Every structure is written in C-alpha cells, then in structure tokens.
Amino acid sequence: MTINDQHYITKVLEGDSHAFAVLVDRYKDLVFTLALxxxxxxxxAEEVAQDVFIKIYKHLATFKGDSKFSTWIYKVTYNTCLDRIKKLKRLQNTIAIDAFTEHEIKTIDNALFAMEIKERNDTIQNCLNALPAEDRFMLTWFYYEDQSLDEIAKVMDIKPNHVKVKLFRSRKKLATILRSQLEPEILQHYER
Incomplete structure (x- = not known):
C-alpha cells in the first residue's frame, strides 16, 4: 500500500526534509515532462523543474488540500513555465532588437579599432626597429615601459638632461622614418 501525499506533506511541515525527497521522486517526471x-x-525544462520544487518546498504550507496534490504541483509547474517563457521572450526580443544590435556594432567597432591599433603598433614597431639600438632603447623605455628620465639616465650612465636631448633627437628620427613608411594619402588625410 502506498502512503498518501498528505502524510509526507505533514512530515515535511514538521521539519523532515527526507519526506520531501519522496514527494520529489513521485512527481519529478510529471514536472519535467510538462516543463519540456x-x-x-x-x-x-530542468531549470524549471528545479524552480518548481524549490517553490513547492517554500510554499508547501499554503497547500490547502482543496485539490489533489498532483493538481497543485501541475499548476505550480504550469505557472513557472509561463513565467520562464515570458522571461525568455523578453530576453530574446531585447537581444534581437536592442542589445544585440548595439553589441554587434560595438563588437565591429572594437574589432576595427583593434585592427587599427595593431596596424599602428606594427608600423611603429617596424619604424622603431629601423632606429639605431640606443634610440630604440630610449624610446621604448620612456614610452612603453614608462621609465623616468632619471631611471633611463642611470641605466645609460648619462645625465637626465642628456637623456632629454637624446629622446628629442630619437623622436625626430622616428618621425622621419614614420613619415617615409606611411602612405602619402594617409598623411594627407591627417595633415588637413
């Protein structure tokens, strides 16, 4: 003889969590099938089933017994599914119409910007590589490594003012090389 649901409901309400496992086991297929x-x-469907059993556990005291327990579970499952479907539709509409479009545009812009940065960095690196080693070292340390004039002076064993003069000359050399590397049309565009 199978013990009725009310017995387990009473046990759960008295604090016996193992009794709830029996109810879950009895109704998990019904809940999952409806959710699916x-x-x-x-x-x-799996997430809905989890949500349903959490709701049932939290609100078990509200079950009045006016209908069969299975009917109450069915109703909770149905309403949880409707809520989930509405939420998913809102997300799909938001993503498809608003956020997705903005996201796509930002992604494309970011990709183009990243390409521009990579091209720019590659061009600068190629021009740096064309410089004498001392000039390349100073520019890299000052601009890429954020080292101070004093720190560069210590490494090069010269005075900070001398580093400043050498950096100025190195930048001029780099500008000359960059100018020769960039296409004339690009330079004309930026010189306007």
Whole structure:
C-alpha cells in the first residue's frame, strides 16, 4: 500500500526534509515532462523543474488540500513555465532588437579599432626597429615601459638632461622614418 501525499506533506511541515525527497521522486517526471512540453528545451525544462520544487518546498504550507496534490504541483509547474517563457521572450526580443544590435556594432567597432591599433603598433614597431639600438632603447623605455628620465639616465650612465636631448633627437628620427613608411594619402588625410 502506498502512503498518501498528505502524510509526507505533514512530515515535511514538521521539519523532515527526507519526506520531501519522496514527494520529489513521485512527481519529478510529471514536472519535467510538462516543463519540456512547454519550453521545448531540455535545459530550460530542468531549470524549471528545479524552480518548481524549490517553490513547492517554500510554499508547501499554503497547500490547502482543496485539490489533489498532483493538481497543485501541475499548476505550480504550469505557472513557472509561463513565467520562464515570458522571461525568455523578453530576453530574446531585447537581444534581437536592442542589445544585440548595439553589441554587434560595438563588437565591429572594437574589432576595427583593434585592427587599427595593431596596424599602428606594427608600423611603429617596424619604424622603431629601423632606429639605431640606443634610440630604440630610449624610446621604448620612456614610452612603453614608462621609465623616468632619471631611471633611463642611470641605466645609460648619462645625465637626465642628456637623456632629454637624446629622446628629442630619437623622436625626430622616428618621425622621419614614420613619415617615409606611411602612405602619402594617409598623411594627407591627417595633415588637413
């Protein structure tokens, strides 16, 4: 003889969590099947089933026994599925119309900007490589490594003012090389 649901409901309300496991085991297939039928997605159905049993556990005291327990579970499952479907539709509409479009545009802009940065960095690196080693070292340390004039002076064993003069000359050399490397059309565009 199977013990009725009310027995386990009473046990759960008295604090016996193991009794709830019996109820879950009895109704898990019903809940999952309904959720799968409504959501048409296995993962969503599994999440709905978890949500349903959490709701049932939290609100078990509100079950009045006016209907069969299975009917109450069915109703909770149905409403949870409807809520989930509405939420998914809102997310799909938001993503498809608003956020996705903005995201796509930002992604494309970021990709183009990243390409520009990479091209710019590659060009600068190629021009740096064309400089004598001392000039390349000073520019790299000052601009890329954020080293101070004093720190560069210590490494090069010269005075900071001398580093300043050498940096100025190195920048001029780099500018000359950059100018020769860049296409005339690009230079004309930026010189306007």
């Amino acid at each position: 039928t409504m959501t048409k997605n296995r993962e969503e």
